[in-house]
Amino acid sequence: MKTQFHRFSAAALGAAAILVLQGCGSYVSKGITDDGKATEVVFPNADGDAWLKEGTFPNLDNLRAVAPGMSKDQLYDLLGRPHFREGLANPREWDYIFHFRKAGGGVTTCQYKAIFDKNYKAQTFHWLPAGCGDVLAARPVPVAERLPAAAPPAAPRKITLGADGLFRFDGSSLADLLPEGRRKLDALVGDIKSSVKSVDAVRITGHTDRLGSNAYNNALSLARANTVRDYLVQAGIAAQNVQVQGKGESEPKVQCAQTARAALIDCLAPNRRVEIEVFGGS
Template sequence: MTTQIHRFSAIAAGAAALLLLQGCSSYVSRGITDDGKATEVIFPNIDNDAWLKEGTFPNLDNLRAVAPGVTKDQLYDLLGRPHFREGMAGPREWDYIFHFRKAGGGVTTCQYKAIFDKDYKAQTFHWLPAGCGDVLGVRALPAAERPAAASPAAPRRTTLGADGLFRFDGRSLADLLPEGRRKLDALAGDIKGADTVKVTGYTDRLGSQAYNSALSLARANTVRDYLVQAGVPAQKIQVQGKGESEPKVQCTQTARAALIDCLAPNRRVEIEVFAER
């Protein structure tokens, strides 16, 4: 009997702990309906809940392309992964931290939230402060009406082989090889004056898609962290991981060692540099 009481007490304590943990997600909006609306929109705290506290400078044309009905994949393609610890698949809302340059100088920081319907299509969008959405009202001229000088310069792309950057299967700063550090030091000195730097990680097709996606993003984040330590402003760097997508080569070798060697060009980190104008 005493054992049963102890077992019941342990189960009750576990249930209470679970409820307590669920209560920690205090920034989740309340009353999200099947059609993607919320009775109370709650924004997360940047200092406590964001994994990318410095946020990003979004592409305004991409922001303007966001509209009710966009899927999570489409929103990811336009704006990147959410900047808070919300996960990618299950959550019904994604949150971002965006910076916008003011005409007279300086930067405005805003939070942006998308709320999804039961089919995980974004239906409602919210800003904090509310006036931040006004930035979307100033649209660029149609391409045919733009002066030729207004066309953005093509980004300068640098591709670094992951095998030369990291130890085998490595992804952290501690896994960077000496040669990889030298390459990143040289790159950092060359891009400190850039307006925007995009860091994209890729893997080969070996391993599961989920593993490769996580590995590519982790390596891109490590490159970003190293560049920041080397003096590149964090707010200028955008990061994404594309896993095994967009391979450079296709290989058919049956021997694993030969296949790994052949797939080496697919294991890479690409850095795109958009120069200030």
């Protein structure tokens, strides 16, 4: 009788151990197939069957890393042990209680289930409520994207001054500046200083009409640009911020076909100009 009692006790302990490993079985999903699917997904009672009733706040990146084919060890490494009395070895499903913080405050509580195939590889995953899975799609906005976008650089202010109003005929030096031309440049300097917080650069481009040779027109346009630069520098614009170029007759604004020279010169007046571009914060 004593031997029989010992045998009975061992058998009872073994059965109890199996129950601990496999869990109560009252919430096991129905019809779990060899490939890890269930004909009916059943979630356990979070209040009655969970050993960790308070659940956890999972790492979202770990949750996003969960994928079909993972072993129990891999799933355990990402999510921790299951929160219900299902055991770790033989059960074909693991259940969790997860909490997620809402953007506007408060907490959402969800249940999460992994179902394993016959080789104990996780294959299908389920949420209760089903919409809880949307939290995985709501990736946090990277810090770089949360920062305000850098404002695009402001377009340069462009001022065009007619060369005929700046210089005497065929002139290009400071001595050739007309009184009206000096007034225009003084007004330009005052406008720049009052309306531009910091001048990053000033680009001055001289242009001529098509009368005369290319070489002459290139030299004349550059000489006039240099004169305007010298005037602006004398008025207080930093010399290192000023760039000059001469484009001669290469960028006309108008095309003229008059045969009389005087009429042709008048028609070509818009092509004889100095363009000033101011780069900086306004």
